[in-house]
Amino acid sequence: MDLKNLYREIVNDHNLNPQHKGEMTDPDMELRGVNPSCGDDIFLQLKFDGDKISDAMFKGSGCAISQASVDMMIDNIIGLSKDEALKQSALFHSMINGEVTDEEELEELDEAYYLKDVCHMPARVKCALLGWRTLKEMLG
Amino acid sequence: MKNVNEIRADFPLINEKTVYFDNAATTQRPAAVTAAIKEFYDNYNANPLRGLYDLSSLATEMYGKARAACAAFINAKCAREIIFTRNTTESINLAAYSLGELLINEGDNIVISVSEHHSNLLPWQRVAKQKKANLVFMEPDMTGLLSLDEIKSKIDLKTKIVSIGHVSNVWGRTNPIKEIVEAAHKVGAVVVVDGAQAAPHMKVDVRELDVDLYAFSGHKMLGPMGIGCLYGKLDLLDKMPPFLMGGEMIEYVTRTDATFAEIPHKFEAGTVNAADAYALNTAIGYINEIGFDYIENHEKQLTARVMEGLSKNPYVTVYGSPDPEEHCGIVTFNLEGVHPHDLASVLNDDGICIRAGHHCAQPLMQFMGVGSTARLSLYLYNTDEEVDFFLEKLSKVRNLMGYGS
Structure with a gap:
């Protein structure tokens, strides 16, 4: 997908109308994630039911790719166990770093899969990874 | 034309x-400039300044001509007032380290502006921390204009150094250098100017501006990356201690001590970047031709x-x-x-x-x-x-x- 279609079809929706943006009053875990060089800044909160992520929210500011990527990530990880979420974060990292390209293997990333082409835009890699990197730090 | x-x-x-x-970040280069880099290595390559054979003398001569071209470019009094560095950042680091040693004591003020590029901020932050001196910020209005009142209110008897961008890399506004120099010299302070965004775009005359040190980069004015200049007034450069230590910048060395070479060599430790200096000379020629x-x-x-x-x-x-x-x-x-x-x-x-x-x-x-x-x-x-x-x-x-x- 070229860049313009990526924005048009996927990123804009999550950036302008994020489903998971806001703040919880009683999170079990929270962590700030920052890309200091470009100013992308998020605050990620997780709520657990036993080992399962029962809810997640974020707030923050930054470029559309960084914000949309977090929103998509939260779509995916609600309902997953810690290990499953970590595994998915590792898969997303591998995709963005261009290490995994097999479509079938990447299927579980759902909509986040469409950020695959960011691996061809070195300057934007860290934007796409911000949420996933923060998640990995929290759970890892 | x-x-x-x-x-x-x-x-x-x-x-x-x-x-x-994105020319404020770096410009493109004319083919003549990239050709000049090859020309140097193909025709004049030897380690300048030390060899006792013809080829090294030729390399030294080409390097010297480049220095003279840079001096003329900003109307310095003589070529010895030009120190070659990697870029503006290195020039300002040299200035900050050396002037910090020479001039700054606890409680002194170093005045810069809030508009500075990090390369004209961080070197002074370090000097201020090491010497327990104060970093004082002049603030422009929202059109980027530094008023005379602001200049006069921040530069005072505690001020030892003023370091200021000639043109802001964000506002694009030209700072009133002459007014700043006048205010600084009145209290005996030295003025350093970051000319990275000015030298490529306007005729700079360091003698008319009466600045003490002036830094600029080759790569923002059609030259190669990795070559820049620091201009300094002769008597000030003479007093300033060296920045980098090593070969080429000494006269006598014993086990425990050394005496340093004359300026500008005192500030050019190690093998110099003669090829890029040679190509910078070509870039200056191109700019002069266009005008x-x-x-x-x-x-x-x-x-x-x-x-x-x-x-x-x-x-x-x-x-x-x-x-x-x-x-x-x-x-x-x-x-x-x-x-x-x-x-x-x-x-x-x-x-x-x-x-x-x-x-x-x-x-x-x-x-x-x-x-x-x-x-x-x-x-x-x-x-x-x-x-x-x-x-x-x-x-x-x-x-x-x-x-x-």
């Missing part, structure tokens, strides 16, 4: 595929076209002065609702190169109350057609990013 199309033909990377609007009358007029006319076009877009905020004459070819702006990084990525799709981010001036971004901005910066090879193409593509970005218009 070359016209803009003839100028463009001299630059391999300036063509219809690319609209290069600053053309460069200044051309940039002003293009800047006016950019700003007039941007003013018709209700979602655009332009920072700095509303007067295109006060921009030195730099236009920093934001498009409402669109992060500058997204904007730069989208424009890149159409081959347009602009800078987006904090422009190595985070304290200024905080002062302006913005997280980051987009910046377009022009040079002698840009055209009206490129400006119009940019304006047309910009007008479509909000729509692409999911807004109604």
Whole structure:
């Protein structure tokens, strides 16, 4: 997908109308994630039911790719166990770093899969990874 | 006299595929400059300054000619007043380290402005911390203008050094250097000027400005990356201690001590970058051939076209002065609702190169109350057609990013 279609079809929706943006009053875990060089800044909160992520929210500011990527990530990880979420974060990292390209293997990333082409835009890699990197730090 | 199309033909990377609007970061180079690098290595290569054979003498001669060209370029009194460095950043680090040693004691003031590039901020932060001195910030108004009152209120008897950008890399505004020098010299302070954004765009005369030290980069004025200059007045350079220690910069060395070479060699430790200095000489020749009358007029006319076009877009905020004459070819702006990084990525799709981010001036971004901005910066090879193409593509970005218009 070229860049313009990526924005048009996927990123804009999550950036302008994020489903998971806001703040919880009683999170079990929270962590700030920052890309200091470009100013992308998020605050990620997780709520657990036993080992399962029962809810997640974020707030923050930054470029559309960084914000949309977090929103998509939260779509995916609600309902997953810690290990499953970590595994998915590792898969997303591998995709963005261009290490995994097999479509079938990447299927579980759902909509986040469409950020695959960011691996061809070195300057934007860290934007796409911000949420996933923060998640990995929290759970890892 | 070359016209803009003839100028463009001299630059391999300036063509219809690319609209290069990031000249404040680095310019493109004419083929003659890259050829000069090869010319040096193919014809004059030896380690300059030390050899006792013809080839080394020839390398030394070429390196010396480059120094003389840089001196003439900014109207220094003599070539010995030019120290070759890697770039403006290294020049200012040299100045800060050496002047810090020479002049700064606990409680002294070092005055800079809030608009400085990090390279004219961090070296002074370190000096201030090490010497327990104070870093004092002059603040311009929101058009980037430093008032005489502000200058006089911040430069006082505690001030030992004033270091100031000649032209801001964000506002594009030219600072009142002569007024600052006058205020500083009145209290016995030394003035360092970061000329990175000025030297490529206007005739700089260090003697008329009466500055004590002046730094600039080759790569922002058609020269190679990795060669820059620090100008200094002879008597000040004589007093300043060396920055980097090593070969080439000494006279006598014993096990425990050394005496240093004469300026400028005292400040040029190690093997020098003679090939890039040689090519910088070629770049200066190119600029001289085109002339600053053309460069200044051309940039002003293009800047006016950019700003007039941007003013018709209700979602655009332009920072700095509303007067295109006060921009030195730099236009920093934001498009409402669109992060500058997204904007730069989208424009890149159409081959347009602009800078987006904090422009190595985070304290200024905080002062302006913005997280980051987009910046377009022009040079002698840009055209009206490129400006119009940019304006047309910009007008479509909000729509692409999911807004109604």
